[in-house]
Amino acid sequence: MRSVAIVAVAALALSAPASAQTYAIQGGTIHTLTGETYVGTVVVRDGRIADVGPNVQVPNGAEVVDATGRHVYPGMFDAISGLGLTEIGAVDMTNDSREQGEFKPHLQAATAVHPATEHIPVARANGITHTMAAPDGGIIPGQASLVGLDGWTVEEMNIDAGAGMIINYPSLSPGRGFFRFGPPPPFSETEEAYEENVRKLNSWMDAGRAYAQAIDVGRAEPNLELAAMAAVVRGRQIVLLNADSERDIRNAVEWAEEQDIRYVLTGAREGWKVADFLAERDVPVIVGPSQAMPGGPDAAYDEAYANAGRLHAAGVKIAFATFNSANSRTLPYEAAMAVPFGLPHEAALEAVMKNGAEMLGLGDRMGTIETGKIANLIVTDGDPLEIQTQILDLFILGRQVSTDNKHKSLYEKYRARPRGRVVS
């Protein structure tokens, strides 16, 4: 992988107005995820972590959040989700994740992220503080946007609208779709379709290169699609390259190496089968849910549970993603499920807090509790991967955010319903 300075990303400083309030989260056990855990204080100012340590002075005028007996962690990062892009799955009009056409590299999820969606408060109440909201469908459905899960407008949520390009690498193992029963088509047909899709994808990459060259010599006509591809081929934008089966992963990785792009692999359902291959090439992986079915009737029952742990053991850097919206809150459980099946607990925490930021080139700004980083923090009464743990306080982009949400208010409303009314 090429290591490129994140010029574009760095240029997009926090566009949201930082909270004028300074906070001091005091007395909690601070899990910095830098290797240090201690009882101390985190100071949050102007959207950033202004100070952190066991013996930090609380600034004058700071609002003190008492975290005594509690735990402070970096907020969790759902590395690919549909948050903001869908409201009710079965109602098409509420879905904005899938545009028509197979190649839409210039579209950005942030354009359609709905700040008022009910899904966002539900997700953050379980400790998810930021996500890559991602379009889906086709081969290049568009760009995923890194958003913080709080804001009156998308500008206030927005960390980076063009944080990554989604590329669904063409598959040689197309699943049997919902309506497709019976045996698969002859393999020659599948191969032809695959080759045609790769040819199309390559033609977009080549066009991006030609366009980049045209930009360099000042002869580029305005072209939104090719400008987007140019950012990819120049390595300015990271690619989230999706592949699930063993063969598709190999093909995708070999393609990405040929194309010489910055990328992370996503999905990787059969990543465990190619763990060494991925480790050798230093390919980071955003894995899907651990709570998933094994790959076929003969597979081991724990195949999906063990996937993340096997990748980790081979030396692959992993992050977790739900690829979902309503279920984004289950992100900690997807990581936790991997723990009894081989993923060390500490690695599981890093995989939902730190690694995603690092692999996307955001490690200098997010993912740990360090001075200068964006203040996405959670205060809990225990291990955030554990079900019974409650999220008590939330800081997103330096703002203290309520854990209230639609579910909580419905719960409280109906819990207060007077008793004794019965039908008939």
Added chain:
Amino acid sequence: MSPRLPTAPRRLAARVPVLALALGLAAAPALQAQPRPDRPMGIRDYAITGARVVTVSGQTIDNGTIVVSDGVITAVGRNVTVPPEAWVIDGTGKTVYPGFFDGMSTLGHPQAGNQRPQFAGFGNQGGNDGPHSWGPEDRPGTHSWKSGAEDLDPDDDRFSSWRNAGFTTALSTRSEGLVPGQAAVLSLGLVDRPRAMVVATPVAMKVKLQDRSFSGYPNSLMGSFAYLKQLYLDAAYYDRAWDAYERDARGKSRPEWDIALEPIRDQIKSGYPVLFPANDRVQTDRAIETAEIMGVPIIVYGLQAGYEAADALARAGASGLVDLDWPEPPRNSDPEAEPNLETLRLWDRAATTPARLEAAGVRFAFYTSGNAASDLIEGMRKAVSQGLSEAGAVRALTLSPAQMFGVADRLGSIEVGKLANLVVTSGDITKAGTRVEMTFIDGDKIDATPAARRAEDSADEEDDDNDDEVMAPVPMAADRGAYRSDPVTLIRNATIMTASNGTIQNGSILIRDGRIAAVGTNVDAPSGARVVDAAGKFVIPGIIDAHSHMAADAINEGAVNVSAMVGIKDVLNPTDVGIYRALAGGVTTINILHGSANPIGGQNAVIKLRWGGDKEDVLIDAHPGIKFALGENTKRDRNPDRYPSTRMGVQDVVRKAFMDARAYQQEWDEWRAGGRQGVEPRRDLKLEALAEILSGDRWVHSHSYRADEILQLIRLADEQGFTVRTFQHVLEGYKVADEIAAHGAGASTFSDWWAYKVEAYDAIPHNAALMTERGVLVSINSDSGEEIRHLNQEAAKAIKWGGLDEESALRLVTLNPAIQLGIDDRVGSIEVGKDADLAIYDANPLGMFAKVEQTYVDGMLYFDIEMDKERQQAIEAEKEALLERYGPSAGGRGTVTDRIAPGPRPDANQELNR
């Protein structure tokens, strides 16, 4: 029926015009196009001498003679005098068999096309404009009056190729419909008049389990079983009604004549068999059970995985027809795709079926679902290579089908007096390279055509190539069944979460004969007990899932708005690997429910996860139940439009169903109260199930979402006089928890799913806790093959969201669902006397970091995390060996076609249940 056929007129070409008149205009062009006969005929006396005569019924005679006169065998033996009028055929070096008998075909009738399943509710995918069935009362798929003996097309090309392969006789039926109709035994001779081919009819009634000649009910495998049962029950009632009427018509209203029921009435009376499809063990069990209810003997056809069904067939005294078009790996398949083990085993073992049937003493014959008669001979040879005796192979081609179809008095062996249907071959037919030289059909000598000989020669070469490929099947890994079964087991030093009486630290559980014999801190190991040291481990009652759709080959019968007659038990599939995976998640009992396609769905099945067991091993006596459904799924647009489309209509459908059920019950009550005088009323499987709800003998488990629809069903239940046992999903149950509790209903919900559709938009993860707080008996279910594997975690979410205590949370997936299903007297908690259904975790199961180490069902160890690894290795080793033989790199020989097994088909509605 005379064994002697009228012979004289059929040889006269001059009769053709008369025949054309008799058959009508439609048939005339075909006859003009190919005038017959086109060969010399008229010789009626033959003698075959010096041949090896395989009589089948008696000893094989070397150097024997057969004399044939006027279509009948007149002499057989070593020292037979050849009559002077006989034309002598030197049979030296030849072998003579009784003419081969194809056990099931559509010869002379249109062949069934390559049908792809069509699913209601997903548009008219097949362009099918056929008739529509609106319910069990309509029967467009029943053609019981159609006969394989009628409308025979003498120009069917297959007749000559079948003869060339040595077949002189075939069972033939039509192919369209769920009941294609009556089977006839045909003699395959060259005749002027098709009717002259008919040896006997009807000899069987063919049924199928899927068909697309019509749309509507039934559109599921489950529906097909209910449909066939109702059809035969209707015929029995029809018989009673007509018998009574014909005995004394005065004063009685005339029963309605029914073209579909008449032949079945005759079938039940005369007792001829039904031809019922089944491929494997599970399907065979279903077929046998269904035929018992139908009240007729059964011949199972298909049986390519019959190697696992031989014992079941033997026990039932059923016969089998084995499809010799053996399954083979496809050509041009993905070089890296691994076929699943079940498919690999089928490829490896299908041809062992005849040997297994022979060993089990099951009578069987052969047929092919393919298009070539040569498949039958080659397929038979493959079966011989896999252990079928040569005599058994010949018997299956000759006498066995004649016996199965009641024509052994005239066909099937070489005996004096039997029809002269013979085949003369160059040698032993079970050996590759042996060719058919001539056949005699009804005494007519027909030589194999040169084209057929050429085809045989090339097939033989292929056969020769394959000779060295004969391999014994790869031994099967023990991939199912319990790991251990000990009479006495002691689990000790464990943290025991009883679900009924708190948590016991450092406790022990004594298991004896599958039950919990003792629980506590002072339980000693009896001598001989297997001791499991569970220090640091947590034991909970086996998890019970109150809402599952696994282990069933169909889920929705959505073609009708009330499908109370269908039942999961009819399509239960205990070989679903989902069972094992659920065991690995600590689950021991599941409630398999019909889907939510219609307001009144089908009957449920509650099973214990005795992995590897048959249907009778897994089914337990829960209180019978039935699925209802309200809201979006039931009123979703369907094709063709099906009532209802609103929640108003849903209520209307349910109310009217109960009105009908009440009237039905009254009719039966009156008949019983009247001393059972008069005709016993018609049994209606749909209304019977509904009447059971009214009498409290069947519990309603109703899919529901919105608070208002929950109340609507409560009101309707109050009005109709029954109690809803559980609301399923019930995502807005928290809004009307008081009403649910007051009605006495339970609630079975999801832990935290929401927003996937409008009626799930107000779902909250606090639902279970809030309903519990308000006095509702609550369970958490999976409705999913994935979620079922960690229901302990889903239960724990009720601690987080809503603050349940640990024991109440644990009860959500143990004791509470047991009560909801009426099985809490034996499962659901760790108490003395209950079944030893237990799950052992390595940490507190009400958290994320616990994994199941062992799961016991009835004291037997069905999951063990260490033994699982060994089992998985054995599965992989077997698979590797099979892939070497059949994997894509081994090169497929079959074709990529849509072979539809005569059993389950995927249920398209399955994923729309939630």
